[in-house]
Amino acid sequence: MRLCTSILHTSMLVLFLLLPAIINGQNQDNDDYEFVDDEGLTLIGTIQTSQHMTVIEKEEIENSGADDLANLLEDTIGLNIVRYGPYGSKTGINLRGLDSRRIAFLIDGIPANSSNDGSFDFNQIDLNSIERIEVIYGGSDSKNNVSGAMGGVINIITVRKNDPGLRLSLSASNTSAALDSLFDTQNYSLSALYGIKGFSFSSNIFFNRAQNYYPNIENNEVWDTGAGLSFIWELPENMKLIASSNIYYGDKNIPNSWSLTGSPDNQLDFTLGQNLMLDMPRIFIDDLKTELSLSYHFLRRDYSTQPTIFDPNPDFSRIDQHSITAINRWNWYAADFLTLRSGIDYRFVYLDSTTMDIRSRNDGGIYLTAEYKPSEQIIAIPSVKLVFTSEGSDNIAVIPKLGLLFNVSDSLVIKNNYYRSFKFPDFQDLYWADDGWGSTGNPDLRPEDGWGADIGIRWQITDSMQIESVIWAQWLKDSIQWFEYAPWSFRPENVEEAAFFGFDNSFSLEIPVSIGFIEKIVPSIYYNFLLSYMLDEGRTFSSNVRVPYSPVHTIGFSLNFLWKTGSVMLSGNYKSERIDTNPANILPPHFLLNAAVNQRIGDNFVLFGALRNILNTSYESRYNYPMPGFTLTLGLRTNMEIK
Secondary structure, three states: OHHHHHHHHHHHHHHHHHHHHHHOOOOOOOOOOOOOOOOOOOOOOOOOOOOOEEEEEHHHHHHHOOOOHHHHHHHHHOOEEEEOOOOOOOEEEEEOOEOHHHEEEEEOOEEOOOOOOOOOOHHHOOHHHOOEEEEEEOOOOOOOOOOOOOOEEEEEEOOOOOOOEEEEEEEEEEEEEOOOEEEEEEEEEEEEEEEEOOEEEEEEEEEEEEOOOEOOEOOOOEEEEEEEEEEEEEOHHHOEEEEEEEEEEEEEEEOEOOEOOOOOEEEEEEEEEEEEEEEEOOEOEOOEEEEEEEEEEEEEEEEEOOOOOOOOOOOEEEEEEEEEEEEEEEEEEEEOOEEEEEEEEEEEEEEEEOOOEEEEEEEEEEEEEEEEOOOOOEEEEEEEEEEEEOOOOOOEEEEEEEEEEEEOOOOEEEEEEEEEEEEOOOHHHHHOOOOOOOOOOOOOOOOEEEEEEEEEEEEEEEOOEEEEEEEEEEEEEOOEEEEEEEOOEEEEEEOOEEEEEEEEEEEEEOEEEEEOOEEEEEEEEEEEEEEEEEOOOOOOHHHOOOOOOOOOEEEEEEEEEEEOOEEEEEEEEEEOOEEOOOOOOEEOOEEEEEEEEEEEEOOOEEEEEEEEOOOOOOOEEEOOEEOOOOEEEEEEEEEEEEO
């Protein structure tokens, strides 16, 4: 631990020593970096934080050519995706070396991770329904202040205020898997948006059928559908009442890694969500704002296995999960130099499972954050949150965080954070019953705990050129990992320590041109460097055992050509070698090249297409689960507006 702390302090000191040389070379001509944004609170409006934050807007989503949310996050900002196959397969991501279970996913500000195993279902969200995505890097987020955000927060925003009038949009596409399956995957999406003075309505429905056939993969077919509905009522005193509902159903065949061409397992998913939010920009006094949200979420998952040579007896499991979440956040603009933000969140979860019996849990927290601005250039953001749970050991914890933001000039911002990261065990970690192979949960697990820090700069060199660099480090103790203590038998344990050190860089540029019909070229590039170390079972830094599925080098680029009625984007992503949960299993490096095109025809139609894995690279995202080769997507999107 002393070595880990020394490296952390050294990393911070090195960057601080380099900053004067960087600062002296900046211009003073841009005023894009004002910290406080009073447009709404945290559910819908974006409030900048001292943390590294990336926003993916609607236009970028449509131009990316991504076929689902996971691919979008990989293609646009380089997050590491770990998936068991094509569309509909089990999928996770890594943010700063930490997996989906340690990332807080929000939908319109409401926590969406499963209490069962901490996962997030990427398939439940149709890309056409997303307005924008906020990605906040690092633990103990002080913007949304949700628990379990060890790696960061991903907030998916679907609710929008619509302009007056009616808008209808229909999207249909087909994906071909090389020459093996010309009609492999179809996607259909229909949305309706309506707005009048004081009222907005949005709805979306989608349907996917994916054969998911390519060499060495069969019986992987997926059918799923979903719908969303939201209303925004504008009330007196600028208050807003926001109601939303969503539903999803999926029927998924899941091939086994040892028998990819044999009979698959089958998974049926059904989810239902209901959210009610009240935004009050003035309560009692002009400088006091609050928002209140209440949500209910239901998940039903049936999983049936097929006989194999390893297990000749098929099995069936079921999970019913009910959760009720209440969140209340307050902003008090006490003075020009001081803003106080506080809030409380509570969640009750009831689980009925064939593998864990009937379980329930109460958890939540209360927080207080201050934004102190002693000068026009400096903002200090101390924050503390008290979290609790009714299950497991160590049921209460205090999570502090200190953020610093320094506006060196109108074009240069320095951000610095120190934080504790913390996460209680999930139901599956604690209570998984014997599955017939001897795998069981561990009710004696301790919460995952750790500390982290980062410091970065964001330099808006010109109106069209931007550089962002962040050095970060995080130390994690009592990390929960499932270990194979006997053949095919697993049990979760608190490992001793894990350490992460990283350096994230991005560069973007907009170049106005006049080359034929092309009006603008937008190149961008990112490079993420990550050193990770597993320090359990007597391992040290010199053992050089990395955290599973965390590449040391991730490099990506995009080159976007835009004209008045469309765009073409070429993008690439390289990942260095990774290891499986078994360090002996190595996943070699791979490079993926993609292209996407959008062309508007008239006022109401857009033709779009995407080429993924153009080089037909053979690679695995998860060990022993091969990924698709070259695919071609062609589609048509219609937009009709009635004033």
